Amino acid sequence: MSPSLLVLIPLLPLIGFLINGLGFPHLPKSAVGIIGSLTVIGSFVLSLLAFSAFLAGGSQPIIIPLFDWITVGSLNIPFSFQVDQLSLLMLMIITGVGSLIHIYSIGYMHHDAGFGKFFAYLNLFLFFMLLLVLGSNYVIMFIGWEGVGLCSYLLIGFWNKNTSFNNAARKAFIMNRVGDLGFLLGIFTIITTFGSVEYLEVFQQASTFQVGDPVIITITLFLFIGAMGKSAQIPLYTWLPDAMAGPTPVSALIHAATMVTAGIYMVIRSNVLYSLAPSTLEIVGIIGGATALFAASIGLLQNDIKKVLAYSTVSQLGYMFMGLGAMAYSASMFHVITHAFFKALLFLGAGSVIHAMSDEQDIRNMGGLRKKLPVTFLTFFIATWAIAGLPPFSGFFSKDEILAHVFEHNKLLWVIGVLGSLMTSFYMFRLLFLTFFGKFRGTHEQEHHLHESPASMTIPLIVLAVLSAIGGFIGVPQALHGSHHLAEFMSPLYDGARQANPSAFLATTLSHSEEYILMAVSVGVALIAAIAAYVMYVQKAAVPAPDSEEKSALQNIVYNKYYVDELYDNVFVKSTKMLSNQLYSFGEFFIDLFVNGTARLVNFLAGLLRKTQTGSTGDYVFAMVLGIVAILFWKLLL
Amino acid sequence: MIPNPILPEANIPEVIQNIPLQHYLILSTLLFVIGIIGVLTRRNAIVIFMSVELMLNASNLLLIAFSSYRSDSSGQVFVFFIMAVAAAEVAVGLAIIVMIYRNTRNTDIGFLNKLKW
Numbered sequence: 156m157s158p159s160l161l162v163l164i165p166l167l168p169l170i171g172f173l174i175n176g177l178g179f180p181h182l183p184k185s186a187v188g189i190i191g192s193l194t195v196i197g198s199f200v201l202s203l204l205a206f207s208a209f210l211a212g213g214s215q216p217i218i219i220p221l222f223d224w225i226t227v228g229s230l231n232i233p234f235s236f237q238v239d240q241l242s243l244l245m246l247m248i249i250t251g252v253g254s255l256i257h258i259y260s261i262g263y264m265h266h267d268a269g270f271g272k273f274f275a276y277l278n279l280f281l282f283f284m285l286l287l288v289l290g291s292n293y294v295i296m297f298i299g300w301e302g303v304g305l306c307s308y309l310l311i312g313f314w315n316k317n318t319s320f321n322n323a324a325r326k327a328f329i330m331n332r333v334g335d336l337g338f339l340l341g342i343f344t345i346i347t348t349f350g351s352v353e354y355l356e357v358f359q360q361a362s363t364f365q366v367g368d369p370v371i372i373t374i375t376l377f378l379f380i381g382a383m384g385k386s387a388q389i390p391l392y393t394w395l396p397d398a399m400a401g402p403t404p405v406s407a408l409i410h411a412a413t414m415v416t417a418g419i420y421m422v423i424r425s426n427v428l429y430s431l432a433p434s435t436l437e438i439v440g441i442i443g444g445a446t447a448l449f450a451a452s453i454g455l456l457q458n459d460i461k462k463v464l465a466y467s468t469v470s471q472l473g474y475m476f477m478g479l480g481a482m483a484y485s486a487s488m489f490h491v492i493t494h495a496f497f498k499a500l501l502f503l504g505a506g507s508v509i510h511a512m513s514d515e516q517d518i519r520n521m522g523g524l525r526k527k528l529p530v531t532f533l534t535f536f537i538a539t540w541a542i543a544g545l546p547p548f549s550g551f552f553s554k555d556e557i558l559a560h561v562f563e564h565n566k567l568l569w570v571i572g573v574l575g576s577l578m579t580s581f582y583m584f585r586l587l588f589l590t591f592f593g594k595f596r597g598t599h600e601q602e603h604h605l606h607e608s609p610a611s612m613t614i615p616l617i618v619l620a621v622l623s624a625i626g627g628f629i630g631v632p633q634a635l636h637g638s639h640h641l642a643e644f645m646s647p648l649y650d651g652a653r654q655a656n657p658s659a660f661l662a663t664t665l666s667h668s669e670e671y672i673l674m675a676v677s678v679g680v681a682l683i684a685a686i687a688a689y690v691m692y693v694q695k696a697a698v699p700a701p702d703s704e705e706k707s708a709l710q711n712i713v714y715n716k717y718y719v720d721e722l723y724d725n726v727f728v729k730s731t732k733m734l735s736n737q738l739y740s741f742g743e744f745f746i747d748l749f750v751n752g753t754a755r756l757v758n759f760l761a762g763l764l765r766k767t768q769t770g771s772t773g774d775y776v777f778a779m780v781l782g783i784v785a786i787l788f789w790k791l792l793l
Numbered sequence: 794m795i796p797n798p799i800l801p802e803a804n805i806p807e808v809i810q811n812i813p814l815q816h817y818l819i820l821s822t823l824l825f826v827i828g829i830i831g832v833l834t835r836r837n838a839i840v841i842f843m844s845v846e847l848m849l850n851a852s853n854l855l856l857i858a859f860s861s862y863r864s865d866s867s868g869q870v871f872v873f874f875i876m877a878v879a880a881a882e883v884a885v886g887l888a889i890i891v892m893i894y895r896n897t898r899n900t901d902i903g904f905l906n907k908l909k910w
Contacts, residue, residue, distance in 0.1 A: 770906030771902070771906050772838075772841075772906075773833070
């Protein structure tokens with residue numbers, strides 16, 4: 156695998172972006188779809204090549220320098236790529252799921268006027284995302300980080316004729332700015348501490364620090380604030396549910412499979428630093444657990460098919476951070492992979508449903524779709540099964556691994572995790588039953604219009620369903636007589652961390668029987684929730700009440716997402732607006748005084764001088780004579 | 794009276810020596826003042842123009858007088874220059890005045906106050 160081929164991986168989507176972006180709206184839709192998808196598929200093929208080449212080459216990270224980028228004083232930031240286990244895994248997820256979603260978009264966005272623009276943005280997003288995971292230092296990661304934020308903004312507000320969509324895009328962007336500030340501060344602290352931003356150098360130097368060093372704790376906290384924004388953790392999560400304003404493929408690609416896992420990628424990438432800062436990891440774990448539970452509880456009462464999935468994403472990301480908090484880096488990565496499969500599938504399935512229902516997203520108006528949309532139903536069912544953590548599908552393996560590690564680390568967090576998984580299973584099956592079972596509750600036109608989506612949409616669904624079903628087998632734990640391929644593959648990543656903090660990487664103390672019990676508990680809980688959902692929504696055919704109906708106080712609070720949005724609105728938005736209005740009126744007063752005062756002064760003086768312009772030639776001549784006399788007087792007599 | 798300027802013992806012609814230089818000075822000053830008064834008091838643009846020419850010629854006269862009495866020819870060069878410039882200026886100025894007159898049937902400067910603010 157030559158370096159130039161590797162450079163092509165991010166470059167291909169960029170080329171696709173340029174062609175589609177400059178060609179919009181002149182290129183025909185068919186060409187746009189093919190170009191947009193082919194570039195990504197090309198990247199995917201190259202990623203596979205890189206993967207096999209890396210496997211053949213050993214386990215050491217490969218640095219591919221492209222050019223010297225920034226050199227200031229002793230700080231030298233090269234523009235180079237790093238290929239190792241982590242970046243390869245991310246590459247495969249991004250390009251693989253990305254290819255499928257591109258193909259899906261050809262069908263889904265077919266009637267959209269902005270088809271070419273959409274593909275251009277999607278390709279640009281992939282370029283930045285690939286840059287994010289390929290960069291060999293924090294600054295390149297930051298470029299990608301900001302770039303994906305930009306594309307997220309562009310794509311959430313893709314239908315920009317709708318003000319509320321634009322507001323959602325703005326919300327996502329501004330909320331991420333808060334996190335990005337933390338990330339930037341983290342990078343600056345890294346520069347001042349280590350004098351470099353190259354991962355390898357930073358981690359090599361970091362391994363000489365003591366565990367719990369305050370500088371490292373500061374850095375990791377700052378970086379985690381960045382992750383909070385991008386990965387939608389409490390308190391910076393409210394943008395993600397709103398981000399569902401964008402087209403569904405965007406939700407699948409950016410807000411489920413790739414961009415929102417960038418925070419987890421960053422923590423795993425910096426595992427050396429985090430392993431040295433146990434107190435930060437505690438915070439990460441607590442926030443992750445809180446988010447997992449909190450978002451799952453909101454998901455219980457949501458009635459918009461995409462909103463449920465959005466809260467589910469927030470909750471699953473919480474699980475990943477909970478795993479990170481327990482130093483289960485590989486387990487979190489495992490969950491990133493499986494989550495990318497089944498969450499992308501769920502979103503694409505939801506897109507297929509929305510497509511069939513002619514842009515209806517309220518599950519109260521759906522029902523009984525399984526006969527009309529067999530493929531969508533089957534794939535959606537597999538994904539639901541997977542996300543609920545029921546064996547043998549992928550979600551079971553990754554989630555249980557996280558929960559086992561968390562159990563070892565902190566029993567209370569484990570209880571929270573199990574509760575979250577109960578809720579997860581319940582709201583996912585609720586969604587499934589309300590959408591696909593029972594009687595159709597929509598209008599006649601919708602019923603008439605119902606149809607299975609075209610092949611370009613169903614094929615990605617099927618592929619992702621297969622992946623969701625079998626994806627878990629890359630990480631079968633030893634307790635189930637498997638060899639954990641993924642953990643083995645990723646193990647060299649933690650060499651530095653092992654050196655720095657050996658006590659953190661001791662083998663698990665859980666016996667196999669304990670592990671079986673843990674698995675049984677979480678599977679049992681998920682099953683109970685699924686059965687409860689079945690009883691409620693299929694046997695009793697309950698339908699969530701329309702918004703007009705009275706709810707109990709607790710229901711009201713949960714249905715309104717605990718009023719967090721309103722809280723933020725009152726505390727931050729309103730206060731900022733008030734302050735700016737104050738400054739506006741006050742500062743405006745002074746500035747206006749100065750500016751308008753100058754103008755008035757000039758005006759006044761001009762008014763005085765104007766009086767001399769009488770237009771009478773005699774006056775002018777007289778003035779001239781007076782002037783000459785004055786000059787002569789001056790010259791001759793003084 | 795204006796003091797008699799000390800003149801070099803140059804060979805000034807007899808004819809000229811008969812008239813003292815002060816006379817020229819007085820005459821040109823008179824002409825110049827008449828010109829100023831004319832410019833300041835008359836309302837007719839043509840007359841003002843003539844008064845301007847009068848002032849120019851007063852200064853020309855002085856230049857010539859000095860150049861003769863001091864046997865220095867550079868004054869005469871100046872005079873030619875002034876004449877050429879005055880001629881050009883009169884050509885332009887008169888053309889303007891004639892155009893104004895054609896348009897307004899009037900050359901009264903009190904009436905021509907279109908350049909007022």
